[in-house]
Amino acid sequence: MPFLDAVRLALQQIRVQKLKSFFTLLGVTIGVMFLIAVVSVVNGMGRYVERDFAGKFLGVNTFHLRKRPDVGGDYSEDEWKRMQQRPPITVEDAYAVRDGLPRTARWAIQDQRWGSPTTRYAKGGPQVLIEAATPGLFAVKDLVVRRGRAFGDQEAAIGASVAVIGQEVADLYFPGVDPIGREVLVDREPFQVIGVLEKQGTVFGFSLDRQIIAPFPSPMYRATRSRDNGLYGVVVQGANAAEQASLQENVREIMRRRHKLRPGAPDDFTLESSETALAQWLALKRYLVLAGIALPAIGLVVGAIVIMNIMLVAVAERTREIGVRKSLGARRRDILGQFLAESTALSVAGAALGVALGVALAAVVRAATPLPTEVALWSVLVSVGLGAGVGIVAGVYPASRAARLDPIVALRSE
């Protein structure tokens, strides 16, 4: 029997028994739905982490010298306490690092804490990131000033009370007015706004547009200064990944010397790069991928068993029909093909439904949670392929039983 006739027959069978078909498909549908959804989360997160988080938030080919890790990680309480005991990263350390770096390397001091600025134009607003940084930060973080200008070395050298603000700070604290040239107060200290940054968006629900950057040193340093006088961090950027790695060793050397660490003693500071953050992401990704395989696999196995059962019932119910078809000249492969096409069509229909639901689920996750999902085309293709595979595997046994039926016996059945 031509393939198209077999498929047409199968679809007709599905149409006639909509509800039964739906329940038959449930396993495959759920399996595929999870596959699409989990892959879309992994895919979306991966892009986000690799491009936005590592790039925008931490900077490309950069690493941070800190007292202890900032991006988080898997540390016990003891380890965390021990890291609290470490000596602070001082301003002197920062300049020593700068002086020890080759000319090609970029460097910046970045001190920060959360705070509430005030202006004459707004009653208040959300907390923003208050930063005191050397001018190099703009280049390292690839911060683009959309309006006005960034501050330069001279303003940093004299500790000028100027500030560059993020887009959201401009919108929220200067509603309806041009912030350039106007005043923003941090801890009652006034800063003149000289630039507004280009909109950067959010990373994991954290807005990169809520920041105020003033020169280091400037009165802002008083606002950001921590109790132990330590800096939040020193940022170093290499031209590429290889240079970044060698710069890390460079800085490690300088810091170990300054802290007079014996050979073999562990570092009492942290060099945190985008790879550190990526490593954590990769660990998480492993679990997600595992879930992304296990959940659909369960669904597909259940789906295959259900389809096999339904097909066995169909063969039993339609024994007479099989006998009639055989008496009219259907060969074994015609009957085999008919039932295989039916189980495959069922399963592919289930997979198609699963793709639709999976895409919808991914959209819901994107809308309702900070998880940035992105449906991968390959997962759709794999799903349809898996659907067809499940249908064929589940259909082989029932279909071969149907094909082997003795026409005389089949014709006699009720």
Place this chain on the structure above:
Amino acid sequence: MTPAAEEALGITAERRAVVSTTGGAPDGQWVIVTRGLKREYDMGGEIVRALRGVDLAIARNEYVAIMGPSGSGKSTLMNVIGCLDTPNAGEYWLNGTLVSRMSDDALAAVRNREIGFVFQTFNLLPRSTALQNVELPLVYAGVSATERRRRATEALERVQLGQRIGHRPNELSGGQRQRVAIARALVNNPAILLADEPTGNLDSQTSEEIMRVFEGLADQGQTVVMVTHEPDIAAHARRVVVLRDGLIASDESQAQFAARLAAPVA
């Protein structure tokens, strides 16, 4: 059996010649030739000998009824003639081809090409229209969709159902269903139309109507073989073969058969 005894059973010299020749294809006028056909079943250790050596020759354009009480082997003979079953011994030549030793799939192709079945219970596919039912043999013959439609419509017109091609079986009367089944049996222009108790599920008036359809087809030159246990149905055929205990008990013209029926039991 002596020639005289055979003569009494209505076996002509011509038929005797064609069934007694061993190992050769019968010439073109013979649609069905069986030589020493045997079929045995193993029913849980007990051997049932359903056919014990049937020699039968049916020529083109004949209209033959096969009769016999239940257990006589007539269903088995029909299955073998219809290529649904294969004999344990003996030869079966269908339309010049030896089919008694063919594989299942080869037999399926022969059924598709040479045999049109009409069943007691119609055996139409309930969810398909009359047209789709009639198209079915053509689907397995690999005929294109448009050609299928044309030929199936033509076959339905031959049985006066041209106006009902879109109806499903449950929208048709019993007689109409059987006519759809006849159209389906005819659509491939088979060598034989093989009917198994075709009126068994019909009232007497509808039975007459269906028998007239068969008569009309026989008049047009269609070879018809009908299996029945009802003498008045068999009386429509032009030749009546009676089986008993797996052997041919008599093989005579309709007139001989009718005369024998009318005669007092000896």
